[in-house]
Structure formats: C-alpha cells, structure tokens
Amino acid sequence: xxxxxxxxxxxxxxxxxxxxxxxxxxxxxxxxxxxxHILKHHDLAQVDIYxxxxxxxxxxxxxxxxxxxxxxxxxNTFTHTARSDRCAYYGNVTVGRDVTVGELQQAYHAVxxxxxxxxxxxxxIPGENLSGVYSARAFVGWYNGLPENRDLKPDLSCETALILxxxxxxxxxxxxxxxxxxxxxxxxxxxxxxxxxxxxKVKRVWLAGRRGPLQVAFTIKELREMINLPxxxxxxxxxxxxxLENAVKDAPRPRKRLTELMIKTALEKHRExxxxxxxxxxRQWGLKFQRSPQEVLPTADGMRVxxxxxxxxxxxxxxxxxxxxxxxxxxxxxxxLVLSSIGYxxxxxxxxxxxxTQHSIIPNNLGRVxxxxxxxxxxxxxxxPVGVIITTMNDSFDxxxxxxxxxxxxxxxxxxxxxxxxxVGSILRSRGIRPVSFSEWEKIDAAExxxxxxxxxxxxxxxxxxxxxxxxxx
Amino acid sequence: MMxxxxxxxxxxxxxxxxxxxxxxxxFKQSPSLPPQGGCPNFSLFFFFLLSTIFITLTxxxxxxxxxxxxxxxxxxxxxxQGISGLVRPLLSGLKVSKTHFVYFCKVTEQNxxxxxxxxxxxxxxxxxxxxxxGESSSADPVTVHFINRDGERLTTxxxxxxxxxEVVVNQNxxxxxxxxxxxxxxxxxxxxxFEKDVFQKLDAISDEEMDMLDLAYGLTETSRLGxxxxxxxxxxxxxxRVPVEVSDIRSQLEVGKQxxx
Numbered sequence: 001x002x003x004x005x006x007x008x009x010x011x012x013x014x015x016x017x018x019x020x021x022x023x024x025x026x027x028x029x030x031x032x033x034x035x036x037h038i039l040k041h042h043d044l045a046q047v048d049i050y051x052x053x054x055x056x057x058x059x060x061x062x063x064x065x066x067x068x069x070x071x072x073x074x075x076n077t078f079t080h081t082a083r084s085d086r087c088a089y090y091g092n093v094t095v096g097r098d099v100t101v102g103e104l105q106q107a108y109h110a111v112x113x114x115x116x117x118x119x120x121x122x123x124x125i126p127g128e129n130l131s132g133v134y135s136a137r138a139f140v141g142w143y144n145g146l147p148e149n150r151d152l153k154p155d156l157s158c159e160t161a162l163i164l165x166x167x168x169x170x171x172x173x174x175x176x177x178x179x180x181x182x183x184x185x186x187x188x189x190x191x192x193x194x195x196x197x198x199x200x201k202v203k204r205v206w207l208a209g210r211r212g213p214l215q216v217a218f219t220i221k222e223l224r225e226m227i228n229l230p231x232x233x234x235x236x237x238x239x240x241x242x243x244l245e246n247a248v249k250d251a252p253r254p255r256k257r258l259t260e261l262m263i264k265t266a267l268e269k270h271r272e273x274x275x276x277x278x279x280x281x282x283r284q285w286g287l288k289f290q291r292s293p294q295e296v297l298p299t300a301d302g303m304r305v306x307x308x309x310x311x312x313x314x315x316x317x318x319x320x321x322x323x324x325x326x327x328x329x330x331x332x333x334x335x336x337l338v339l340s341s342i343g344y345x346x347x348x349x350x351x352x353x354x355x356x357t358q359h360s361i362i363p364n365n366l367g368r369v370x371x372x373x374x375x376x377x378x379x380x381x382x383x384x385p386v387g388v389i390i391t392t393m394n395d396s397f398d399x400x401x402x403x404x405x406x407x408x409x410x411x412x413x414x415x416x417x418x419x420x421x422x423x424v425g426s427i428l429r430s431r432g433i434r435p436v437s438f439s440e441w442e443k444i445d446a447a448e449x450x451x452x453x454x455x456x457x458x459x460x461x462x463x464x465x466x467x468x469x470x471x472x473x474x
Numbered sequence: 475m476m477x478x479x480x481x482x483x484x485x486x487x488x489x490x491x492x493x494x495x496x497x498x499x500x501f502k503q504s505p506s507l508p509p510q511g512g513c514p515n516f517s518l519f520f521f522f523l524l525s526t527i528f529i530t531l532t533x534x535x536x537x538x539x540x541x542x543x544x545x546x547x548x549x550x551x552x553x554x555q556g557i558s559g560l561v562r563p564l565l566s567g568l569k570v571s572k573t574h575f576v577y578f579c580k581v582t583e584q585n586x587x588x589x590x591x592x593x594x595x596x597x598x599x600x601x602x603x604x605x606x607x608g609e610s611s612s613a614d615p616v617t618v619h620f621i622n623r624d625g626e627r628l629t630t631x632x633x634x635x636x637x638x639x640e641v642v643v644n645q646n647x648x649x650x651x652x653x654x655x656x657x658x659x660x661x662x663x664x665x666x667x668f669e670k671d672v673f674q675k676l677d678a679i680s681d682e683e684m685d686m687l688d689l690a691y692g693l694t695e696t697s698r699l700g701x702x703x704x705x706x707x708x709x710x711x712x713x714x715r716v717p718v719e720v721s722d723i724r725s726q727l728e729v730g731k732q733x734x735x
Contacts, residue, residue, distance in 0.1 A: 037650065070658035077654070221685040254688035388689065390661050393651050394719050 019044040020407055021420040023108040025095045025349075027051035028058020029392045030114035030379020032078040037400035039086055042407065046086045048108070048421050052094040053147065054436040054468045055444060056082070058116055060389070061461075062146040065172045066187035067179065069458065074389060082438045088421060091436035092469070098433045099424055101350040105374055107423040109412050110403050113353065113362060113369070113377040114396070117344035117385040123164070127296025128340075131155070132305035136169050136341030143176055143193040145461035150192070155304075156200035158336020162308055164293055165341030166209035167217040168388075171226055173339055174205045178232050178283045188458045202337065208288040210324040212315055213244060213262055216287075219388075220258045226285065227265050235286030236266035262287070290314065291331065292324060296338060307334045344385035359384060367399030374412060376403055440472040447471055616705050619713040620666075622649060634707060638700035638714065639664045649716055657701035659683060662690035664700035667715040676703055692717035 022038055024031045027049050035047040055061065057075055064071045082089050095101065095115070104111045120137040122128065132155055141149030161177060163170045176184070181198055209216065227234050241263045248259045291310040299306045310331045313324035346362075348355035354371060356363045361384050362377045369375040378399035379392050387395075406412045428435060444462065451460035462468050615631035618641060622628055628648070632641040639653045642664070655661040659682050668676070673696040679687075683702045690697065697717070 033651070040650075068660065070655050070660040073656040073658060073660070074654050076656065219685075220688060221682070224681070224685065253693065257684070257688060388661070389654065390651075390663050390689070393654065393663070394691070397650060397719075 018414045018417055019046055020109045020412065020414045021045075021107070021418045022047045022403065023104050023111045023420070024049045024114055025101075025104070025111065026058065026114035026116055026379070026381075027056035027078075027089065027091070028114065028116055028379065029060055029074065029078075029389050030116065030381075030396050031058070031112075032056075032081055033393045033396035034112050034114055034378045034400045034403075035087060036077070036081045037397045038403055039081065039084065041400070041404055044086075045407070046088075046420065048088045048090060048424075049082070050093045050095055050099075050104075051089070051091045052115075054091045054465055054472075055441055056089060056091060056438075062141060062144045064144075065140075065176065066144065066189035067175070067183060069187070071389065089436075089438040089441065090421065090424075091441060092465075092474075093428060093433060093435050096350040098431055099427055101352045101375070103427055104424065105352075107419050107421075109414055109416075109418050110374050110376060110406070112367075112399060112403065113349065113375070113381055114379045115346075115349060115381055117346040117360075117380045119345045119347050120340070121343040121345050123293060123340055123342065125293055125295055127298060127305065130296055130298055130305045131303055132158075132336055133296055133338040133340065136163070136165065136173055136339050137344055139173055139339055140169060143189050143197075145190045145463045147463055147465050150190075150463040154196070155337065156196060156202050159201055160204045160206070160335040161202050161337040161339065162333060162335040163205060163207045163339045163341055164209075164308075165217075165343075166207060166211075166215070166287070167341060167343075168219060168222050170207050170339075170341040171218045171222040173341065174207060174285050175222075175226055175229060177202050177205055178229060178285055180231050183230075186456055188452065188461060190461055190463060191455070192463070203283045205283075205285040206288055206333065206335070207285070208291045208293070208310065208333070210290065210292040210313055211322055212289050213240060213259060213287075214247065214255070214319065215315075215322055216258070216262075220254070220261060223258065223261060227261070229285075231281075232283040232285055233281045234265050235284050236262060237286075238266045240287075240289050241266050288333075290324065291333075292326060294330070297332070305336060305338050307332050308338060344380065346381045346385065367395075367402040368406075434474050436469070436472065436474070440474075443472050444468050614707070614710075616707065616710045616712070618705070618709065619711075620647060620649065621713065621715045622647075623716050623718050632705045634705050636705050638666060638703050638705070640701075641705070642700065652716075653701065659686050659699070659701070662686050662699065665690040665692070665697060665717050666700045666703070667692075667694050667717055668696045668698060669713060670696055672709065672712055673698070675708060690717070691719055 020042065022035075022045055024035050024047060031049050031051075035049055038045050039047055049056075051058075057078060060072055060075055060078075081087055093099065095104065101111065101113075120135040127133070134152065134154055138149050138152055139154060140146075142152040142154065156177075163173055176189075176197070177200065181194070184194060184197065226232075244259055245263055248256045251259070290313045292313050293308050294311050295309045296305050297307045297309060298304065310333060311326040312329040312331060314327050315322045316325050317323055345360045347360075348357075352372075353375065354363050354369065355361075362381055363370045364377050364382055367376050367378055367382060369377055376399050378396040380386075382399065383391075383395055403412070407414065425435075445459075448459040448461055451462075452458055462471070615633060618630055618632050618638070620628040620630070620642070630641060630645045630647065632638075632645075636644075637657065639657050641647075642649055642652050651663050654663045657664070665687065676698060679698065679702070683699050687693065687697060687699055690699075694717075700714075
C-alpha cells in the first residue's frame with residue numbers, strides 16, 4: 001500500500017499516455033520560447049533545457065545593453081517556465097563535449113538545438129589582428145559580463161573610435177562608449193567595465209558602413225536614443241542625404257521614418273553646428289556611408305592600430321539588395337580603436353549535426369534538421385544571427401509547432417519510453433560534470449542582486465564561472 | 475509499517491502541492507499545529523487520509539485543465555482547506571514531520587506572493603501584471619472582443635483605464651507571446667488591429683510607440699500597441715484583431731492540408 005503511494009499519486013492521476021521527453025540545447029530566448037510553446041500546447045511533454053554556462057538566458061543577459069533593462073523583462077516569463085513542473089534546467093553542461101548530441105537523441109524523443117551564435121564574422125583584411133581591434137561581439141560580452149570576454153581589457157586611451165557596421169549592435173557600442181557615466185552607474189554593466197569607461201579618453205565615435213542611408217540595419221528607437229544622448233553631438237553629412245527625401249516618399253513606413261529622422265538630424269545639426277561654433281561639445285558621433293574597410297594601418301612600431309584605409313563605394317541596385325562596388329578612390333580614417341560589428345556567427349556543435357558552412361546555420365526545413373529525424377533547431381542557429389527578441393520568439397514558436405505536429409502524427413514515436421535526464425545524468429556523473437539546477441541559479445541570482453544593491457545597481461554580475469560554482473557549493 | 479508510513483507522509487504532501495497550485499492558500503492559513511496526545515492507529519488513519527486526498531484531488535486535477543482562473547482557485551481553496559484540516563492532526567501525531575511541515579511553510583511563503591501573481595494558465599508568455607489585480611471594479615465593465623490568430627473570438631470584460639495588454643494578461647486570454655516586454659515599449663508583441671472608426675477615436679500615438687510599432691509584423695493603417703491603448707467607455711463592444719504571424723500562416727496551411735486528406 002505504501003509503495004504505490006510513494007511511486008506517485010501524480011502518475012495515478014495523470015493520463016495513461018506516455019509523456020514525450022524533449023531536450024532543448026541552449027537557454028537563451030530561442031530555447032526558452034521553444035520550451036514554453038511545447039509545454040503550453042502539450043499537456044504531458046517534459047522539457048529539459050541544457051546550457052553550457054552555469055547561468056541561463058543567453059543574449060538576454062549577455063547581449064542586451066545594460067541601459068535597456070525593459071528588454072530584459074522577458075526573463076520573468078522564462079523564469080516562470082523554468083520553475084514549472086514539467087521543465088528542468090541543467091546549467092554547466094556543454095553539449096558536444098560533456099554529452100554528445102547522439103547521446104541526447106538516445107535519451108530524449110526530440111532534441112531542439114537553440115545554441116545561437118557564439119562567434120563573429122571576420123573582416124578578412126590585413127591588420128585585423130593588431131592590438132586595438134576587437135569584434136563587437138567580444139566588446140559587448142566584455143561590458144555585459146560574459147565569462148569568456150572578462151579579460152578583454154580594451155584600450156580606451158585614444159580619442160577616436162571606429163565602429164564598422166550599421167546595425168543595432170554598432171549603435172549600442174557607440175552609446176556605451178559615449179554615455180555619461182552617471183547613466184551607466186545605475187545599470188547592470190560590470191564594475192570592471194564601468195571603471196575602464198571612467199578612464200576612457202574616447203570622445204569621437206564613427207560608425208562606417210559599406211552602403212548608404214537606405215540600407216542601414218539599425219532601428220529608429222536606437223537611433224533616436226543616440227541622437228538625444230546628453231553631452232554628445234551627432235555629425236551627419238547632409239551631402240549623404242541629397243535626394244533621399246524623395247526616394248522614401250513611397251517607402252514602407254518604418255524605412256521612411258528612419259530615413260526622415262536621419263535627414264532631419266543631418267540638416268538641423270548642420271545649421272546648429274555653425275551657430276554653436278566654438279561651444280565645447282564634449283563628445284561626438286557620426287555616420288559614414290559607402291566606405292568599405294581595406295586595411296587596418298599599424299603604428300610606427302607595428303603593434304597597434306593607428307587608422308583604417310577605406311575604399312569609397314557606389315551603389316548598384318537599390319533597397320535591401322543594393323550592392324556596394326568600390327569606385328577606386330580611397331580614404332584614410334585616423335583612429336585608435338576599431339570595433340568590427342559586421343555580424344555574429346554560429347559554429348558547428350557536433351559531427352552528428354549537419355552544418356551549412358557557407359551560411360553558418362543548421363540546414364533545416366521549418367525547424368526540422370535536414371536528414372536527422374528527431375532533431376530540430378530554433379533561433380539564430382536556424383535562421384542566421386539577425387533580428388530582435390520578437391523575431392526569435394516567433395521563430396521558436398514555429399519550430400515548436402513542428403515538434404508538436406510530429407508528436408501528434410506519430411513521426412516522433414513516443415510509445416518507446418525514454419529516460420531523459422535519467423540517462424544523461426549518469427553520463428555526466430561518469431565524466432565528472434555536475435549540472436547547475438534552476439534553484440541553484442536563483443542562489444547565484446540572489447547573490448548578484450545583493451552585491452549590486454550596495455552600489456545602487458540592479459545586480460553586480462559574477463563573471464567567473466568558478467566563483468559561481470563555488471557559491472553554490474559545487 | 476510505521477517507518478514506511480512516516481516516510482510516506484512527507485513525500486505524499488510534497489507530491490500533492492504542485493498538482494493543484496494551492497500552496498499559497500494552504501500555508502497562509504496554517505497557524506500553530508494543534509497538540510495531540512497519544513498515538514492514533516497510523517495504518518488505518520493513513521489509508522483513510524490517502525483515499526480522501528485521492529477522491530478530492532481527482533476532480534481538482536480534472537478541473538485544472540481548461541476552466542477559467544476563478545473557478546480553479548475556488549475549487550482548489552476548498553480542497554486546500556479540507557486537506558489542511560486532515561493533514562495537520564496526522565502530522566502532529568507523527569511528531570517527526572512537524573519540522574517538515576513548518577519547512578514547507580517557510581519555503582512556500584516566499585513563493586506564494588509570486589505564485590498569486592503568476593498566471594494560473596501555467597505557460598502564458600507573460601507573467602500576471604501587478605497593476606489591475608485586487609482592485610474593485612469601477613462602475614460598468616466594458617466588453618472587448620479579441621479575434622485570435624486562428625479566428626477564434628475571445629470575449630472578455632475590462633475596466634476603464636486598463637490597457638489592452640493588462641486585459642489580455644489579467645484575463646488569461648490564450649494569445650501566444652503577447653506582451654513580452656510587459657508594457658515598457660521595448661517590443662511589438664502586443665500589436666493589435668482596430669476597426670477604423672474606433673482607431674480614429676484613440677488617443678494620439680507617441681513617437682516612442684510608433685518606433686516600436688514600426689517593427690511589428692503585419693503592420694496596418696489601424697494598428698496600435700495594446701499596452702498603450704487604455705479602455706474607455708466608448709470602447710464597449712470593441713473588437714480587435716490579433717495580427718497573424720508568419721508561423722500562423724504556415725500552421726493554417728498545415729491544417730488545410732490535413733483536412734483535404
């Protein structure tokens with residue numbers, strides 16, 4: 001009598017149908033939204049989320065700028081999902097190293113790969129590896145406390161910084177470099193970065209792109225924020241915008257408003273600049289168009305960057321598909337700090353998973369990995385590293401829909417019961433890996449919040465994974 | 475037998491809790507445990523307890539599936555009170571489990587504020603907003619209809635001054651991914667399409683709202699963000715449409731394909 005009671009009242013009460021066990025690799029927005037959608041639309045499914053870091057949430061924690069805390073509100077819904085009965089979180093587990101995708105496929109009915117893009121595209125030009133040249137991804141990781149970038153120590157002792165790229169990440173970096181320190185002090189930017197920025201000599205930031213104003217990838221909210229940044233002055237060349245007012249008259253509203261804002265800023269500030277003349281404007285930022293980087297120029301001792309040689313381009317075609325073609329003319333831009341913000345890039349995880357090296361994504365059809373039944377993907381590793389959280393959310397719901405369909409139609413055979421973490425746990429133990437549970441993350445979370453309180457910050461991020469593990473007694 | 479009974483009593487109470495979601499109500503009303511002298515007949519009492527729990531929980535679990543929030547809470551609080559009354563004397567009689575019971579109280583006290591505010595549906599994409607809960611309703615509630623992505627009409631009542639996002643979240647409407655940024659103008663997931671005549675009567679749109687609306691999929695001339703539109707009396711009978719996303723077009727195609735077979 002007592003034995004069946006121990007085995008579980010819950011099992012007695014729930015339906016006799018087998019519970020599908022799903023595994024999600026990656027605990028960023030893609031992983032969590034996929035998990036959430038499956039759990040919501042299937043009453044029995046159990047979802048386990050694996051994460052290589054001890055702490056969850058991916059780019060919401062490590063990518064979203066510190067001064068955009070509202071964007072991080074999605075963490076609340078992810079937390080709710082993680083705390084639910086049919087969901088479990090296993091941090092500190094590197095899939096592909098600690099456990100293979102093949103082993104996961106043995107243990108689960110379906111495996112969803114949502115591990116994002118941990119690398120970046122390279123410029124492929126001489127001098128790219130000089131001191132003073134960093135990828136935007138590493139720089140963002142540095143000020144957001146991503147463990148692998150904690151020792152970046154970017155040199156901010158020069159006056160001029162050049163950011164290559166016209167996306168939101170480029171604008172984020174420009175804003176962090178030029179924001180009044182008081183703004184940043186109350187955010188969750190790491191202490192270490194705050195100290196470095198306090199000593200920064202950077203007072204001029206150029207954002208250069210290969211194409212024109214009609215091809216910028218950043219969005220209007222971020223641009224407006226930059227234009228209104230206190231203590232800074234936008235420098236936009238009106239000549240770059242001749243004739244564009246007409247060109248966007250019939251464009252879709254988002255493109256039209258964005259372009260109109262740039263035009264307005266270029267003309268307004270141009271007039272004001274003449275009036276302000278000698279007024280001491282502490283900091284400046286500007287957009288440069290139709291400039292393609294050709295070589296990073298070294299200092300006399302050959303150690304550091306002193307400038308970048310750019311090829312001037314002209315546009316062939318129009319709109320999103322316009323191509324930048326070099327005209328033959330060159331320009332040298334003096335700078336001491338170069339940030340390459342030309343895109344993130346996914347890496348192959350495991351030999352068992354097909355990978356499209358040209359596009360750096362996992363080949364798939366509606367989230368179903370091609371040629372591998374039971375394997376799915378969602379988020380940036382599926383579509384490429386573009387888009388904001390809502391884009392990833394819709395995409396993840398899409399993949400979840402594929403999983404749900406396959407469960408319903410028997411493409412995924414749930415009559416064969418799978419052990420889920422039961423099997424994976426013993427594999428990890430035999431390899432000396434101790435996963436971090438969600439409640440253990442909440443201890444780390446509480447510690448970060450407590451440390452931040454003293455400084456008036458929402459949290460002080462712990463940047464050393466060993467420290468995180470020690471905190472929870474691992 | 476006695477050891478097994480003692481060992482069983484605590485895990486059984488642990489198993490029961492997540493099922494019904496009645497943590498908050500149960501532990502909030504437990505003061506000190508009544509003292510009990512003597513040792514009752516454990517085996518018989520325990521069997522009786524288990525049967526009662528089993529019988530009362532079954533309807534509760536069945537009721538948790540699709541009923542609206544209020545019904546579930548009433549039923550579960552009744553059950554909570556019933557079980558709490560049964561369990562307390564058992565645990566105090568067992569003496570050893572008293573510490574466990576108190577432990578559950580402490581642990582769940584912290585969680586119970588949160589669980590009250592968390593959506594009872596379980597997996598909505600937004601946690602319950604704190605603003606509108608617990609307020610007494612003003613004069614006349616306003617009726618609002620939401621046409622969901624699959625064409626289903628969701629009808630609910632709203633209070634004047636509530637934003638449409640608050641209505642969706644507080645009424646637990648089944649709209650996937652609605653209100654990700656919790657009304658802070660940092661996303662466009664609460665995008666709604668209005669009828670022309672109502673649209674024109676809405677308060678003017680700000681630049682900040684338009685900036686985020688510009689990123690929404692399926693933008694129309696009568697689109698607004700739900701978090702920025704507040705209910706007014708003139709909106710009684712309002713019908714808004716949830717825009718179809720790319721994934722929805724696809725799932726509609728799938729459904730169409732299947733029905734043709």
